[in-house]
Amino acid sequence: MVLYKKIEEQTFNILSELEINTPNKIDVFKIAKHLGVDVKPATLDSSISGLFVIKEQKPYIRYNDSEAPQRQKFTIAHELGHFVLHKDIPLFVEKNETVLYRNLDSTTGELLKEKEANSFAASLLMPKFMIDEQIENIPQGKDPVIYLSKIFKVSSQAMYYRLNNLSYSFLGMY
Template sequence: MLNQSIESITSKILDDLNIKTPSKIDVNKISRHLGVDVKAENMDFDISGLFIIKNNKPYIRYNDNEHPNRKRFTIAHELGHFVLHKEAKPIFVDKNERIMYRDGDSSTGEFRKEREANAFAASLLMPKSFIEKAIKKSPKETDDIVAYLAQKFKVSEQAMNFRLANLGYIGLY
């Protein structure tokens, strides 16, 4: 899946719900709109969330013990699996781990699906057009634009940094 088509898909979802500002991006409302049952669960510390289809009904469960921004990203990520991969394997469990290397599993397609779900979550929570407007309207005395935008979009600074880098605004260091 090309990133441009992911951007189009998330843009349509936001348009369908008449969401025009970062403060109106409600992942629970979006989930209801898409017909996905979302609930918090007490999960092991290394699991952020999961997406499963059971009896043709989609479910997302997320770790209630994590930071609110992490919960939002996890729900958006799992929605990415639902929207982009629901015809594939019926379950995705996302552990709170970072893959910092390529190994044999990276080329199997699962790594690609995780990257696509992350791109979907980033596009849904930090739409390009919303970021462009927020940058233009940012206070002139803003010392740290990444921190400012992360707070405005209710995401981690790391997530915002990746999004800005992927959109070509900044380089990752």
């Protein structure tokens, strides 16, 4: 089991290596390239948001090109989570090919590996240190979840879950 504090540290280190210190610099394609992962859109079944595949020892991510950009971004970050956290404990499909994919089970966090990948994605796309900085900038009377989701270019649902998991007290009004 990967500890969630370790996930926070891993994403912080990745962002630091790339000198990403503001929300507008978070680019999942740049991060994937830095990690050596090939990322491309694909036409996938509507029940599959993305795939992480290791083929001939090379990592690939394919994401559903028919989904909303915010969902694609989270899916890529989720699949990067599988690469960073789970590449050594793969699901074998063929002798030299491994596949992990994001579907409805991963959205609801049914499996531990899926929860960890979701946590990685949330931490990568909405780092706590950046959220802490941005909270101070929320204009009076603005909905913090909606405001922050626009700053980080993620869905309001993803931002709500992230803030809730980080135990921000202002969420008590929701």
